[in-house]
Amino acid sequence: MSEVERVEYTPVSVRETLIQMKDISELMIDLAYSSALFDNRELAEEVMELEKKMDTLVYILNMNLMLAARDKADAESLAGVAKVGSLTNSISDAAADIAGIVLKDIGIHPIVREVFQRAEEHLARVRLSENSVLAGKTVMDMNLAAEVGVDIIAVRRGLYWMINPEKEIIMPEDVLVARGTAEGLGKLIRVAQGEVDELG
Amino acid sequence: MSLAEDRQLYEKICNDLVELKDTSEMMMDLAYSALLLSSQQLAEEVIMLEDRMDNLHTEFELLVLSSRREQEEAKGLLGLIRMGVVTERIADAAAEIAEVVIRSGEPHPVLRMVIQDAEETVERIIVSENSPVVGKTLREARIPEETGMWVLVIRRGNRWLRPKPTIILQAGDVVVASGYAEGEDDLKNLLAQ
Numbered sequence: 001m002s003e004v005e006r007v008e009y010t011p012v013s014v015r016e017t018l019i020q021m022k023d024i025s026e027l028m029i030d031l032a033y034s035s036a037l038f039d040n041r042e043l044a045e046e047v048m049e050l051e052k053k054m055d056t057l058v059y060i061l062n063m064n065l066m067l068a069a070r071d072k073a074d075a076e077s078l079a080g081v082a083k084v085g086s087l088t089n090s091i092s093d094a095a096a097d098i099a100g101i102v103l104k105d106i107g108i109h110p111i112v113r114e115v116f117q118r119a120e121e122h123l124a125r126v127r128l129s130e131n132s133v134l135a136g137k138t139v140m141d142m143n144l145a146a147e148v149g150v151d152i153i154a155v156r157r158g159l160y161w162m163i164n165p166e167k168e169i170i171m172p173e174d175v176l177v178a179r180g181t182a183e184g185l186g187k188l189i190r191v192a193q194g195e196v197d198e199l200g
Numbered sequence: 201m202s203l204a205e206d207r208q209l210y211e212k213i214c215n216d217l218v219e220l221k222d223t224s225e226m227m228m229d230l231a232y233s234a235l236l237l238s239s240q241q242l243a244e245e246v247i248m249l250e251d252r253m254d255n256l257h258t259e260f261e262l263l264v265l266s267s268r269r270e271q272e273e274a275k276g277l278l279g280l281i282r283m284g285v286v287t288e289r290i291a292d293a294a295a296e297i298a299e300v301v302i303r304s305g306e307p308h309p310v311l312r313m314v315i316q317d318a319e320e321t322v323e324r325i326i327v328s329e330n331s332p333v334v335g336k337t338l339r340e341a342r343i344p345e346e347t348g349m350w351v352l353v354i355r356r357g358n359r360w361l362r363p364k365p366t367i368i369l370q371a372g373d374v375v376v377a378s379g380y381a382e383g384e385d386d387l388k389n390l391l392a393q
Binding site for chain 1 (some may be wrong): 213215278286297304313380
């Protein structure tokens, strides 16, 4: 069982914290589905780590919201903010449940793989070839979201995972986990394997 | 159970789970859009989808349970059932976000800021007369390929239209799309030029 830690009040920006919670909850869903699709324990463990972080964030968010309310009108509209915060946390719990399927070796039914092929959003992983033009670039520089509608959600280097990488430089032999349209992922895979140099 | 029947069942389970997953994700996007736009109508749409999810989820679970043929598969089927439960919970969360819109009328401004500043943003753009997408089907308009943004819903007058690939875009359509903030300008250039 994971230890439950005491959470102390920290002054934070409600806006920044809620943005962080929304982003983490969405990232967790992608990571969790990836862990199921690729039957990957490490990714599932990363999801569990993020889940713990979310549990802390929701407490801190609520403490700050309580101090922000000055009158009845504030209380009415901030209750909605608190609700949305706690819902991003529910989503992260759901993601953790998918990760739990992987960690508890419940087994990934072959149908799951087929489901991911037919769903609107696709997931893929690819090992970066040393011939690829992407080698030596940061994920931010690759500008994949704008170019091909693909987002790199995690990168594995040896035993080490980088989650939601932005400024890290991607090197040959890194394994990229990405999500996006089937077409965009196809392009990314060809460029990552060094078959073509252009994303477009 | 014959092999053909087996295949048919497998196919149905697969289709249902695809729909559960896609719908749950679409509902999240729509719920955040409803918050961003303070749109009661869109919020009600999300809550209606939640009803559909409940029925679909029950159907899916019954199908999975009726397929238990061999003991060794039981664990794999449990994984499937759990996956269905997760999509249902995501849909529930989406419906509850939509309820915040309905309960509070005008959501707190910080929520709008959060949705616009998050990595994944929601944009609302009116299709202009000069846009190259006018008269094209959504499939032909290739919006995700060109801009990296997904169309969530299209408002035409008072109607909210689901983004079917065969729908023909018209000038004046309000396109609600989500994606990475980087795609926003491309989307504006494509639709509102």
